[in-house]
Amino acid sequence: xxxPKSDIEIKPSIFLIIGLIICVTLIFxxxxxxxxxxxxxxxxxxxxxxxxxxxxxxxxxxxxxxxxAKTIEELLAENAKLKDQLYNLDYENKILLQNxxxxxNFRNLYSxxxxxxxxxxxAARVIANDSTGWYSDFRIDKGSKDGIKKDMNVxxxxxxxxxxxxxxxxxxxxxxxxxxxxxVSGMFIKTNDxxxxxxxxxxxxxGYIEVEDIIKDAEIDDGYEVVTSYLSDKYHxxxxxxYISNIKTAPSNMTKNALLTPAVDFSSLDMVxxxxxxxxxxxxTNTKEGK
Amino acid sequence: MRKWITACALLLVMYxxxxxxxxxxxxxxxxxxxxxxxxxxxxxxxxQVNGLIFGFIAGLFTDLMDGTxxxxxxxLYMSLGYLLGFANRIYDKDDYTIPxxxxxxxxxxxxxxxxxxxxxxxxRTHLFFYLRSIVLPEAIYxxxxxxxxxxxxxxxxxxxxxxxxEKEVTGD
Numbered sequence: 356x357x358x359p360k361s362d363i364e365i366k367p368s369i370f371l372i373i374g375l376i377i378c379v380t381l382i383f384x385x386x387x388x389x390x391x392x393x394x395x396x397x398x399x400x401x402x403x404x405x406x407x408x409x410x411x412x413x414x415x416x417x418x419x420x421x422x423x424a425k426t427i428e429e430l431l432a433e434n435a436k437l438k439d440q441l442y443n444l445d446y447e448n449k450i451l452l453q454n455x456x457x458x459x460n461f462r463n464l465y466s467x468x469x470x471x472x473x474x475x476x477x478a479a480r481v482i483a484n485d486s487t488g489w490y491s492d493f494r495i496d497k498g499s500k501d502g503i504k505k506d507m508n509v510x511x512x513x514x515x516x517x518x519x520x521x522x523x524x525x526x527x528x529x530x531x532x533x534x535x536x537x538x539v540s541g542m543f544i545k546t547n548d549x550x551x552x553x554x555x556x557x558x559x560x561x562g563y564i565e566v567e568d569i570i571k572d573a574e575i576d577d578g579y580e581v582v583t584s585y586l587s588d589k590y591h592x593x594x595x596x597x598y599i600s601n602i603k604t605a606p607s608n609m610t611k612n613a614l615l616t617p618a619v620d621f622s623s624l625d626m627v628x629x630x631x632x633x634x635x636x637x638x639x640t641n642t643k644e645g646k
Numbered sequence: 647m648r649k650w651i652t653a654c655a656l657l658l659v660m661y662x663x664x665x666x667x668x669x670x671x672x673x674x675x676x677x678x679x680x681x682x683x684x685x686x687x688x689x690x691x692x693x694q695v696n697g698l699i700f701g702f703i704a705g706l707f708t709d710l711m712d713g714t715x716x717x718x719x720x721x722l723y724m725s726l727g728y729l730l731g732f733a734n735r736i737y738d739k740d741d742y743t744i745p746x747x748x749x750x751x752x753x754x755x756x757x758x759x760x761x762x763x764x765x766x767x768x769x770r771t772h773l774f775f776y777l778r779s780i781v782l783p784e785a786i787y788x789x790x791x792x793x794x795x796x797x798x799x800x801x802x803x804x805x806x807x808x809x810x811x812e813k814e815v816t817g818d
Contacts, residue, residue, distance in 0.1 A: 367694035367731065374702055374724045381717030392716060399710040403662070410666040418670065483665035485712050488676055488780045489760050492712075494665075535765065556765075557772060560779050 397523045400494075404526035407483040408496050474591065474632040476510075477501055481624050482526070491534040491554065492517075495627060498525045506589050508630045514618030515539070515583060515594045516627055527629075532596065533564050533621055541566070541596050542584035548573035549584050552596055552615055563614035566599055571610060575602060581615060589634055648806050649692075656684055656799065657704050661711065676783035678791040679753050681708070685727055686749045686792070687799045691739070694731025701727025722759045726752050739804065742797065749792045753785040 385392045479495035497503050499522050509516040509529050517531035532539050537554040550569040558565055566581065577600045583590040597617040605612050660680035668677045681704050689697025705720030713719055733748055761776055770776075 367698065367728065370695050370698050371725075371728045374698055374728075375721065378702075378705075378717045378721035378724065381720065382715055385716040389715075395716075396710055399707075403658075403711060406658075406662055407666050410662050414667045414670055484669045484677075486661060486664050486677075486679075486681075486708060487712065487760055488757070488784050489764055490712070535770070536768065556780075557770070557775055560775075 396521065400521075400523035400526050400528075404482065404494060404496070404498075404523065407494060408480075411480075411482045474630045476628040477503065477631050478626055478628055479503075479527075480626055489535070489556070490530075491537075491621065492520065492528055492530040493624070495527050495529060495629075496525065497629065498523045498527050500524050502631050503527045503629055504631075504633060507633060508590055508594065510594060510628045510630065511619045511624060511626065513595055515590070515596050516619055516621075516624070518589060519629065529627070531621060533559055533617060539590060539596060540584045540587040541581045542586075543569075543573070543575055543599075544580045544582050546574055546579075548575065549586060550581065550613075552581060558614060563600075563616060564597075566613040566615045567605070567610070569602075569611040569613065571604065571608075573611065575599065575611075575613075577602065587634070591630060591632070591634060649803065652802065652806055653684070653688060653700055654703065656802075657681065657700075657707060660684055661707065665711075673787055674779075674783045676780070676787045678788040679756065679784060680788075680791070680795070681723075682726075682753050682756060682788060683749055683792045683795050684799060685723065686730060686745055686752060687796060687803065689727045689730035690733050690737055690745055690748060691800065691803060693734040694728050697727030697731040697734075698724050699727075701725070718763060722756060726756060729755075739800065742793075745796050746789055746792055749796070750785050750789045753788045754781055757781040757784060 477497055479497040479501075481493050482496045483494040485492050495509075503519060503522050505519055505522055507519045509519060509531075515532055517529050517534070517537065519527050520530045521528040530537055532552065532554055534554045535556045539552040540549065541552045542549045548570055551567045553565045553567060555563075555565045569575065579599050581596045581599055583592055583594045583596060585592045595618045597615040599613040599615050601614040603612050604610075660683075664677060664680050668680075671677075685697065685701055685704060688700045701723035702720050705718075705723030706716065708719040708723070709716045730748060730752060733744065736744065757780060761773070761781070765776065766773075
């Protein structure tokens, strides 16, 4: 861009005004015609995500190197401990398998719906986080190629992580439930009372997110489990969200508020599971087959 | 031209580092904002117009990757690039203190912008909490990293310039 210098100098403020106009129009149009802009975003993600995946795996390798530097004695001790554990787990597993067989029989008797545990899932690796410190969303290394679609539920371990918000060919963006703007319709597994679980950056500082709109006479106590409710339009019912504490009556005196400790440790999220069954489909088959 | 190719390549590198490797090195939840360091180098050395253009590019890129709508980060980074360009009048390539102050201030303004659009408008009003737990840790971390990076990036840009324009700092 080595243009010949013109005699008339354009003031920088003119550039600023032009830039501001461009930005405001862009904001307006991308807000109004979100779908039209989606291919551009998908393309950008398709190009950048493989790089993020590569860099991320390099980072993993480096941190693994540090862990490899353990001594033989440590490893032997750990091995002995693990063998012991394996023996115990093997025994427990046999008992659990028996119980499972019984449970399945009971389920068949009650003709209960399948739980989320039976849904097909795809494992994905977290490859990049949001560049700002304000939002809790991240990228995973699976996309539409692997059957991921928007609004699919994301889990880690046995707890809820969040929702897929954007999908590219080989990547997807996930907004976690601890994000400040996120909310999940939940319910207490013991009392069936519904509530709303809201992400809050301020309480997250102490490891909690918020629970709101619990009816006033709900008989709940600290440590009760909150799962996703049947009312939710995006989340499958019954996925563990977390455990409540600090129950208080809301200022309006109509409802109760509480804090929730998420079941998932969001600080060290590495692998996640995406339930590749969408909620809509589930409710469709449910109304057809149920009852 | 070489300057812009380098700037865009560095932008990509900075963004990738910020979202992947540096996430593992976060302190108190803060990750340094490397793009701001790059913006400071370019605006401080090449003036308002260049700062503004680079800010727009960097913002649009961030919008594509991390934003929901296009244009918000572009608006923010562009305005910051323009404001930083004012400091070009006192530019000296051997001055390493003013850029650090500029980096800190820019990062605070940047996060303040995000706070207003993304949080204050949704009735999250505890400014001091956010200042203490997000804005300041990131600003401090960014300044510390800037101590190491500013010199290197500036050196790279100086090396890329043709010899005769070395004195002419506002030249395109």
